[in-house]
Amino acid sequence: VALADDIIFAYEPTLGNNYDITGVVDYAYDVFTINPRNENDIIDNGAGEASINIISPNGGETWYQGTTNTITWASVNYEELIDIVLIYEEIYSIVEIANGIENNGSFEWNIDENIILGNARIKISATENAELFDMSENYFTISESGNMPEVGDVIINEVGEPYGMINTYQNSYIELYNTTNEAIDIGNWNVYSTEVYGAKGDASFVFPAGTIIEANGFLIATRNRDEFLLNYTEVDASIVPIAESTIGEGIYIKENYYFSVKDANDNLIDETTFEVDWNSQVYEKTTPEADGNLIESWYLTYSLTPFEGTPGEINSIEPEANEYTINEIQTGEHFGEMVITNGIVTAVFENANKFTVQDGNGAYSGIWVNGNEVALGDEITLKGMVDLDFEHITLINASEIIVNSSENNLPSAEELEISQILNDEFEGVLIKVLGRCTSINPDHPENYGEWQITSIENNDSIRIDDIGIVFAPTYQNDYEVTGILNFSYGNYKIEPRDENDIESLGDQVPPLATSINVLTTTSIEIIFSEDLDITSAENPSNYAITGISDENSDIDYTITAILDNQSKVILSVSPEMIEGNYVLDISNIKDIAENQMTDSQDMPFTITDVSIDNVTAKAFEIYPNPVQNVLYFKNFNKIEKIEIYNTIGKVIFTNNGNRSHIDISNFEKGIYFIKINTKEKNIFIEKIIKN
Known part of the structure; x- marks a missing residue:
């Protein structure tokens, strides 16, 4: 049997007709198909011979006295009445089931309670043509109703x-x-x-x-x-x-x-x-x-190797248990072993049917457990199989839990840097970290209720999950997060237990100038990383322009500043800047949360005869943006230096020389700023989004 597919064009065949089909053979969903290219690849040869084909019972079934079963068949090029009879195997006996019934493909057969038992076949034939018939391919069995x-x-x-x-x-x-x-x-x-x-x-x-x-x-x-x-x-x-x-x-x-x-x-x-x-x-x-x-x-199941479960075999039985400390379980080779251990319950995640237990402090002192019939602070003895979750996290499938005492003091949370928890040492351990929210949805456009914080000291990041509490963070705010270290779907995560485990420290990040654009020879546009305090943004003493070419180094410039669109400042400069290289020094700018720049920031720029067209912005094209893996540059032969900053102003990538592209696939998802120094001493700064 071959099936004609419709991936190129649709065709309505006539049941019972014969066809010559030309096309490409394909295989999908366990079926070989032929794919005609157009209507010329299908030749209709008209109706073939009449036939009847039994579908059920067609051999091997067991039907019972006193029950109703459906006899089914298909007929081709024959639409007239049919007869159905039952023919036994060991005794030549024919039982009439139906005569002259409609040929509609199915018949509900009420099997008599006194019908002869044994193996038999169904025969379906044309009422007006005894030579047109079909029989079940093999025998099926008629059994006593008591055997149902x-x-x-x-x-x-x-x-x-x-x-x-x-x-x-x-x-x-x-x-x-x-x-x-x-x-x-x-x-x-x-x-x-x-x-x-x-x-x-x-x-x-x-x-x-x-x-x-x-x-x-x-x-x-x-x-x-x-x-x-x-x-x-x-x-x-x-x-x-x-x-x-x-x-x-x-x-x-x-x-x-x-x-x-x-x-x-x-x-x-x-x-x-x-x-x-x-x-x-x-x-x-x-x-x-x-x-x-x-x-x-x-x-x-107690069977975890060579595979999980016992399909096709007698169910697994509980093996003998060995007693270990949590540290011994975490650092040893105990996968698939029945263990006994003790500790204090540090978290209960009822929705996930999991909890964590900890014995003391430090690395390898905690472990995840499948189950939830415990309370925070219970000191327990538990028995269960050691398993792996997400092929990464060690956990115990608890089969027995004994609560020895309740309302015990919990181990203190380990106060760690994010860089210290991006491994298995602290899985299942109660920890506390400080970080800045750098993504409110790292899975965009999907949304799995997770958010991300990044270390204030470097670019290490970790996700905050929602199996204990759903929380809506504020982007760029700092948070102190307490919870249990977990790993799932390729990422380490902290699992806060309730709202008390998330403390917002507010916005503690000073603003950063991310780009400078020459508008005219008397005006400059500065783009900042966040909304600014208007008083500091419009204070002209917070800006200074210095010429660094022979022709402009002795000129004093007067500046007027206007805050435009909350995060953009327009500087009016007098006298008119002449052709040459300059440095804009920015200092003491505050954001709306009163975070003030602690260090001044120098922004080089160049005035040329075409500066009013912002030649820096036109000279380079960075693509794609947003980017997932590789970032490309137009006119890369003019590049002298590339620097990439995170959102807190730390340089995380530097490269000298011509590069047509850079690979940032190992960067965490989030927002970055790329700074390009050209051989003509121009500066180009642009925000990029890493997906």
């Missing part, structure tokens, strides 16, 4: 979204287990996933007709079978069927979801509670007999 699967015969035994794997969600699976000593046909059974308890759900996986789950055996419904088998290399592919059909994602796992299994007649066979945080974990059932509707019937 009952609630609990097949159970949901394992729910997995293994977080330690690449493409976590693609490896999602639900394992079924046959609790009986007889093989069961689960053809056309559904596995449903939904947010609404008791509902069928937005996602479903349908097992193909004839799918058998062996006695005391397993079957695995997967979201992406190929991805699953690629990672779970020891799982027998024969128990991982390809879905007959799916709705939505097929197998979709999310926190507090409800899962159910229903047979081909929509009878409930098994279901689970919706109170488990299923996502990013593998949960196993305590025993086959346990009530899946109870949260205590589920536990996090």
Whole structure:
């Protein structure tokens, strides 16, 4: 069978007609297709021979006395009435099912409670032409109604979204287990996933007709079978069927979801509670007999190697535990080991179902724990499996927690520089850092509730996350942030516990002149990094122009300053500046938060015969802006020096000589200022945004 695709143009075929098709062969979504280029690539040869093709039952199914099942078929070039009969395997007996019925592709067959048991085939034939017929490809089974699967015969035994794997969600699976000593046909059974308890759900996986789950055996419904088998290399592919059909994602796992299994007649066979945080974990059932509707019937897998969970195998059992200090767990090789440890609870993040526990102070004194049945200040003994979160953070999947005492004093927060916490030493430890908000949304245009602070001393940055508290920072304000060090999605983060962990110190950054533009020979425009205090901005004594060429070095200039648009100052200069090089000295300027420049700032500029056109700005083009990786320069052969400043005025990059481009991919996301000194002694300053 080949499918004609419509990626180039659409075509409406006629069912039953024969076609000659020319096109390019493609492969997508597990299907080979032919892609015609235009209508000339499709030749309609008209109707072919009439045919009838049975779809179900077509072999391997089990149907039961006293039930209603759907016989389905497809017919080509035949629209007249049809007959349906049942033909047994071991005894030549024919049972009439329907005569002269409409040829519409399906028939609801009410199987008599006294019908002969055994293996049989369906035969469908044209009422007026006995030679036009089809039979089931193989035998299916008619069984006693007492053999029908009952609630609990097949159970949901394992729910997995293994977080330690690449493409976590693609490896999602639900394992079924046959609790009986007889093989069961689960053809056309559904596995449903939904947010609404008791509902069928937005996602479903349908097992193909004839799918058998062996006695005391397993079957695995997967979201992406190929991805699953690629990672779970020891799982027998024969128990991982390809879905007959799916709705939505097929197998979709999310926190507090409800899962159910229903047979081909929509009878409930098994279901689970919706109170488990299923996502990013593998949960196993305590025993086959346990009530899946109870949260205590589920536990996090003890099997973490060679892969997470036990799909296709008996569920994992709790291994013997060894006792360690938190420091020993963090610095040793204990992944996949059952451990016992002690400490004080330093944070509880109920929404994330996590808390942290700490034993003393210093590096490697804290650890993350999956669970939340504790309170801040509890001194606890906990037992659990050592796991990795985001392949980076060590955490314990708690299976047992004993609260030894409550309301204990917490370890004091470690007061550290941001540069000291960009590693694993302080993961899970209560820390305190000082920094300036340099991004209110480092994931723009997406928004995950995170913001970023940067060290006042250098350009080291760290994100502030929101699993404990949602906070709206003020850009460029300084903050003292207390919280637990975490790592997720490629970034170190601090997790404040509540609003008391974030202290705003306000704007403590003095203004910075970011660019100077010569407007005319008697006026200069200065752009600052933030809004200015009008009194200091318009105080002419805060500006001084000095000529550094032979022709202008002895000239005294009188300056009038006007604050324009809050962060821009226009200087009127008298007498008129002649051609040559100059330096503008700026000092004592304040921002609106009264932060005053502590050092004067020198801004070189040049007056030429075309200065009024602002030749500096026209001579260079910096692109792209915003930039992600590489910044390019037009007329780079005129560049003498390049400097890049962060928003607090620190030089973080310097380069001498001609460069057509620079790589800034390792820069943190945020705002920077680039300063270019030309060989003609001009200055060009521009703001750039790093995405």
